[in-house]
Amino acid sequence: MSILLFIIGVLVMVVAVAFSIGLHEVGHLVPAKRFGVRVPQYMIGFGKTVFSFKRGETEYGFKAIPLGGYIAMIGMYPPAKNKGNVGATDAPILRKSSTGMFQQMADEARHAAAEQLQPGDEDRVFYKLPVYKRIIIMLGGPTMNLLIGIVMIGIVTVGFGLPTQTSTVDEVYQCVVPLGQEGDRDSSVNNGCLASDAPGPAYAAGLRPGDTVTSFDGAPVGNTDWVTLTQAIRSHAGESVPLTYERDGVEHSTSITPYKTERPVINEEGQLVTDASGAAKTVEVGFIGMGSEVQNISQPVSAVLPAVWTQVKGVTAVVLDLPARMAAVGKAAFSDTPRDPNGPISVVGVGRIAGEISATNLIGINDKVASLISLIGGLNIALFVFNLIPLLPLDGGHIIGALFESVRRFFAKLFKRPDPGPVDIAKMLPLTYVVAVGMLAMGAVLIYADIVKPVSIFG
Structure with missing residues (x-):
């Protein structure tokens, strides 16, 4: 299948x-x-013609190699000017001798174009x-x-x-793993946490996957306001902030203290910002340890x-x-x-x-x-x-x-x-x-x- x-x-x-x-x-x-402009051909593809028909003065068809297409227009190349005679016109001419291969190419192209007239x-x-x-x-x-x-x-x-990060919680981390150690932890053992790790602020505040954050520091949080919420969290490091969330249709209130930690710098397009050596730039910001649920939002x-x-x-x-x-x-x-x-x-x-x-x-x-x-x-x-x-x-x-x-x-x-x-x-x-x-x-x-x-x- x-x-x-x-x-x-x-x-x-x-x-x-x-x-x-x-x-x-x-x-x-x-x-x-x-x-x-007279258009003798309209073709899809290149090579040998597989199928074609004519309507009016134009032949329409398909060719064997469907990797392009073209229309043939009369007079793509202007004729060479006959500069050898007084009162010369733009009538196409054929040179008896060529000044070089490139000139001959041009003359042959003009001649081929003239024959279509x-x-x-x-x-x-x-x-x-x-x-x-x-x-x-x-x-x-x-x-x-x-x-x-x-x-x-x-x-x-x-x-x-479009896939959009929402204010609905997708995952909650039980602890704050220091930057650079994420790949070294075994998540199957104590959820990847060590006794020396700081507790995850979101987990400690009672947030769980499936909850929807509705306000932070008194400001309402809409369904597609994840980026705004993230910016607010990053700017309140070490501060106790009121937060409300909805679970199974019931709204709950709590307080949360974003943990001050070193995190990668992210630009407006959600991409990592790097320095001249290619290493990721970091900054100390507030972090609460939760991820967003991505939904397709019209x-x-x-x-x-x-x-x-x-x-x-x-x-x-x-x-x-x-x-x-x-x-x-x-x-x-x-x-x-x-x-x-x-x-x-x-x-x-x-x-x-x-x-x-x-x-x-x-x-x-x-x-x-x-x-x-x-x-x-x-x-x-x-x-x-x-x-x-x-x-x-x-x-x-x-x-x-x-x-x-x-x-x-x-x-x-x-x-x-x-x-x-x-x-x-x-x-x-x-x-x-x-x-x-x-x-x-x-x-x-x-x-x-x-x-x-x-x-x-x-x-």
Whole structure:
């Protein structure tokens, strides 16, 4: 049964990836057609065409390798200017001799693009569009992924709720274990306590698992106010403070004295703060020795965009540090070095995680569905950020090219110089090929790592 559930999870993610890629290309297709560009092909995947059909002037289909997609737009490369004749036009030409391999690459790309032209295409080519329209077309794909990500994260955030620490007590410690000794204690012997340990303030005050704290030092404590409660406890070290809690529907009153102890410094995102050497920073604060019960709490709609922004920042940080991250993945794949669970993964890794989520018995069906939806949302946020990298052949490269053209024309007009014309991105083909090869190599390394040393979310 677990194998079947694993396969179902993988298939769900395969469909989600194809769906995300398809809508990404729709994001390019719709504005391209709206602006009059002829689009002869809309394809999901690469390689040999498996299935296709034609509607109007566009062929729609699927190819053998479903790891991407594209739309073919007429006139992506502007023709070379014939500078050899007086009154030269922008008509495409073929050079009888090339000044080098790179120039020949550009000429061949222009020639291939020119061969796609049909009568009536003169004003339907991509490069003749105003800059803002070209930017809209190229932004359409990433924007579609962003919208999918917002919808998926919104469904989880508002519909299923996010794991949230609550004021309900999950565990209570009978003693205060000094910092750094937690891993050395055997919890099966006297609950891990020694005679020399200070008693746990929460335990001594009568709190037990299942109780819900309702007020601290006279201030009411709501169900999701755990962070506020923790901050109040940390700031009242050594002070006797009144506390109320609810047990089985009955409210009880007590007093509690937070124990002054050394604890790790935690930032606003709940992460450990470290010093330059990587060691955890500590501070003396109040501690009462109890843990919070985590519940899925539905969030307001206003929490969706901040949640999306957090993911965008996280993916951006990975992209900016991609060379180092990929080096770490490669090292882990070919050595005993552990894999960074927060590092980049391939579609194979995403599918494997989806399978693990579906097959595990550690979480309920609602959490499985929410996790899969969240995974799809995170995938689309990653596609959004990655496609905006300002390098060809990615969408961000075309956007930067259009912006550069706009700036170049602005200064030409400002200094009363001739219009320099569209930016010839065909000249960037050598770099484009280098980037494409690099992306293929990166994908191969990630796929290999996801097979031999996969990231596992359940240990």
